[in-house]
Amino acid sequence: xxxxxxxxxxxxxxxxxxxxxxxxxxxxxxxxxxxxxxxxxxxxxxxxxxxxxxxxxxxxxxxxxxxxxxxxxxxxxxxxxxxxxxxxxxxxxxxxxxxxxxxxxxxxxxxxxxxxxxxxxxxxxxxxxxxxxxxxxxxxxxxxxxxxxxxxxxxxxxxxxxxxxxxxxxxxxxxxxxxxxxxxxxxxxxxxxxxxxxxxxxxxxxxxxxxxxxxxxxxxxxxxxxxxxxxxxxxxxxxxxxxxxxxxxxxxxxxxxxxxxxxxxxxxxxxxxxxxxxxxxxxxxxxxxxxxxxxxxxxxxxxxxxxxxxxxxxxxxxxxxxxxxxxxxxxxxxxxxxxxxxxxxxxxxxxxxxxxxxxxxxxxxxxxxxxxxxxxxxxxxxxxxxxxxxxxxxxxxxxxxxxxxxxxxxxxxxxxxxxxxxxxxxxxxxxxxxxxxxxxxxxxxxxxxxxxxxxxxxxxxxxxxxxxxxxxxxxxxxxxxxxxxxxxxxxxxxxxxxxxxxxxxxxxxxxxxxxxxxxxxxxxxxxxxxxxxxxxxxxxxxxxxxxxxxxxxxxxxxxxxxxxxxxxxxxxxxxxxxxxxxxxxxxxxxxxxxxxxxxxxxxxxxxxxxxxxxxxxxxxxxxxxxxxxxxxxxxxxxxxxxxxxxxxxxxxxxxx
Numbered sequence: 001x002x003x004x005x006x007x008x009x010x011x012x013x014x015x016x017x018x019x020x021x022x023x024x025x026x027x028x029x030x031x032x033x034x035x036x037x038x039x040x041x042x043x044x045x046x047x048x049x050x051x052x053x054x055x056x057x058x059x060x061x062x063x064x065x066x067x068x069x070x071x072x073x074x075x076x077x078x079x080x081x082x083x084x085x086x087x088x089x090x091x092x093x094x095x096x097x098x099x100x101x102x103x104x105x106x107x108x109x110x111x112x113x114x115x116x117x118x119x120x121x122x123x124x125x126x127x128x129x130x131x132x133x134x135x136x137x138x139x140x141x142x143x144x145x146x147x148x149x150x151x152x153x154x155x156x157x158x159x160x161x162x163x164x165x166x167x168x169x170x171x172x173x174x175x176x177x178x179x180x181x182x183x184x185x186x187x188x189x190x191x192x193x194x195x196x197x198x199x200x201x202x203x204x205x206x207x208x209x210x211x212x213x214x215x216x217x218x219x220x221x222x223x224x225x226x227x228x229x230x231x232x233x234x235x236x237x238x239x240x241x242x243x244x245x246x247x248x249x250x251x252x253x254x255x256x257x258x259x260x261x262x263x264x265x266x267x268x269x270x271x272x273x274x275x276x277x278x279x280x281x282x283x284x285x286x287x288x289x290x291x292x293x294x295x296x297x298x299x300x301x302x303x304x305x306x307x308x309x310x311x312x313x314x315x316x317x318x319x320x321x322x323x324x325x326x327x328x329x330x331x332x333x334x335x336x337x338x339x340x341x342x343x344x345x346x347x348x349x350x351x352x353x354x355x356x357x358x359x360x361x362x363x364x365x366x367x368x369x370x371x372x373x374x375x376x377x378x379x380x381x382x383x384x385x386x387x388x389x390x391x392x393x394x395x396x397x398x399x400x401x402x403x404x405x406x407x408x409x410x411x412x413x414x415x416x417x418x419x420x421x422x423x424x425x426x427x428x429x430x431x432x433x434x435x436x437x438x439x440x441x442x443x444x445x446x447x448x449x450x451x452x453x454x455x456x457x458x459x460x461x462x463x464x465x466x467x468x469x470x471x472x473x474x475x476x477x478x479x480x481x482x483x484x485x486x487x488x489x490x491x492x493x494x495x496x497x498x499x500x501x502x503x504x505x506x507x508x509x510x511x512x513x514x515x516x517x518x519x520x521x522x523x524x525x526x527x528x529x530x531x532x533x534x535x536x537x538x539x540x541x542x543x544x545x546x547x548x549x550x551x552x553x554x555x556x557x558x559x560x561x562x563x564x565x566x567x568x569x570x571x572x573x574x575x576x577x578x579x580x581x582x583x584x585x586x587x588x589x590x591x592x593x594x595x596x597x598x599x600x601x602x603x604x605x606x607x608x609x610x611x612x613x614x615x616x617x618x619x620x621x622x623x624x625x626x627x628x629x630x631x632x633x634x635x636x637x638x639x640x641x642x643x644x645x646x647x648x649x650x651x652x653x654x655x656x
Contacts, residue, residue: 001049002062002074003039007640009057017055027230031076040076042069042230066265068222070229071236076267082207082235084128084183088162090345090405091543092127094207094237095269097433099334100298100342102166102271103323104130106313108150114157116305120320122161125327127342128184129154129163130300132312134170148177155181162344166209166300172200179204189213189241189276192224202231209300211239211273218258222266238262238270239300242277251279251316254287259294271298279316281307285326292333301326335396338609340432345405363388366539367398367407370466370490373514375445376411377492379537383411383441383654393489395424399432403542409438410540415602416445417534419468426606426618429540429648430576437574437649439539447473447528450495450520451507457523462486464494465509473509476527483507495520538574539651571623572601573631574648577638578608578616585641586617592637593621596630616644623650 005014017039021028026043049061066072081095094100103121108114108131118129133150146153151167158165164183169175170191184207191197192213201208208228212221225236240259242252254277262270272291274284288299304310307317327341334341367390368376377389390407392398398410412428415421429435447469451460462484463477470477470485477483488494491510498508499518507523508514515522579585593600602620623631628650639645
């Protein structure tokens with residue numbers, strides 16, 4: 001049964017409730033959800049649920065109708081996200097808004113083979129390394145794996161490239177040999193209903209990939225997952241690998257319809273194994289893409305540097321080049337379905353912490369969109385005492401650089417006082433759920449018109465700038481109606497283009513600082529509409545990073561006291577929520593903030609990708625004295641009013 005607790009239940013009442021359930025032979029698990037805190041009680045029902053409903057602190061009791069209890073949506077509404085930490089301090093996530101690729105050979109054959117494959121798949125975008133050390137084969141005369149030696153080789157190759165390792169366990173007797181090496185256990189299709197093995201592997205408490213049996217129904221598959229969950233692990237990943245049908249054109253029949261069906265029945269993440277499903281290497285990439293399009297959380301595929309020489313499953317094993325092409329295609333497809341691909345951060349240079357993996361001299365690295373001379377780069381130099389800047393081709397790439405570990409922080413613009421909101425970044429903050437805001441900086445923007453030496457206002461025919469730069473300089477541009485306005489990735493990129501072309505007919509709207517970088521002349525300064533032209537930037541960092549000084553400091557400040565009022569730093573928080581589809585829902589959500597005297601400094605609505613006519617709301621809040629506690633109360637209350645709530649960060653905001 002699911003026991004929904006009353007808001008603000010005293011800890012004493014909660015503990016007494018748990019003790020009561022344990023005395024009645026229930027296994028109890030507390031789950032804090034988006035809307036409610038519940039106790040999941042699993043076991044043979046020997047008491048009347050009404051006996052539980054009348055206990056102090058209980059709001060209501062919901063019987064679980066499904067035969068699988070802990071795996072059901074009734075037990076847990078929110079999707080489970082499985083987290084696995086690698087040896088570079090990065091948390092690799094399966095589920096949520098992430099797409100994950102697990103790749104490697106069918107069988108571990110040698111150290112050279114595994115190191116070669118690990119190098120290729122990690123470079124292509126795999127986030128975990130697979131390989132069989134113990135191989136359950138149809139024929140007793142086929143290669144059975146290297147056993148313990150194979151597990152050690154797999155571990156060595158995974159550590160060399162920052163890849164957590166996945167390998168199949170075929171017998172509980174192998175647990176002592178594997179437990180110190182394996183990050184994620186795999187239960188193969190032939191062992192899906194080996195219940196004694198499921199119990200023992202589940203008791204280890206580690207993540208487990210559970211493959212669907214050759215002829216198993218979805219309910220049988222979920223019942224097998226229930227064995228793992230009830231035995232001790234919370235992290236089960238379901239894997240569809242094709243089922244046996246009368247069709248002989250492929251090795252098995254890949255049941256992609258299982259993805260949306262499973263999504264509606266369980267909170268567990270689901271990945272797809274197209275290699276075992278189709279059994280033909282050329283057919284694996286299109287089915288891998290189809291899996292992502294269907295909504296799968298990732299793929300697990302077989303890759304070998306010389307598949308024609310592989311000791312097992314040679315016909316279905318991809319060449320590294322095929323896998324690289326597949327990952328490039330998934331990188332393009334993932335944003336279409338509202339997801340981003342997980343990548344492993346680079347290794348830290350010798351003697352440096354993993355948290356500063358991208359830095360080659362110990363300084364933090366901060367990413368921004370554009371080239372040298374961009375306003376974001378200026379904001380970085382003013383916000384950080386000493387930081388290396390990392391130019392990126394787009395805002396999305398800034399977020400990706402932060403999550404991959406190529407940069408410690410990112411500096412992204414959210415709004416301009418004249419041109420308005422940078423909507424792409426509101427969407428990115430919602431999409432990249434493993435990134436948080438840890439700081440903010442408001443920069444005064446002073447635009448200049450830059451051109452090559454010898455150019456003049458009369459010679460100019462084309463002006464390049466970021467799309468937001470043109471409306472900020474409307475009055476100046478209106479005086480030159482013949483000029484053609486050309487969009488660029490950033491104002492700095494516009495300056496670089498003008499310098500590279502070397503034409504007297506081109507000019508760029510950018511900062512005067514960019515003129516120095518690109519050896520350009522300043523034809524006019526202060527061309528913005530209004531001298532009160534400011535851009536608000538936020539600083540982002542990965543949720544799993546060790547560097548949290550800015551966030552920790554922000555959580556301790558007591559905005560509203562005299563010491564803070566005299567400062568140019570303000571304690572703020574940002575969050576997003578999705579209002580319920582009913583009359584007055586937005587009014588109720590905003591009322592939660594008003595009741596707690598939280599000053600809302602910004603409210604933006606954005607359409608939710610893939611869900612027409614539904615919107616998420618982005619909110620900035622100025623925190624009062626004791627703001628942390630008040631905010632926690634507000635977020636808790638908001639969860640009861642909204643469909644989804646996510647706190648993006650608590651931070652200090654600095655201005656010029």
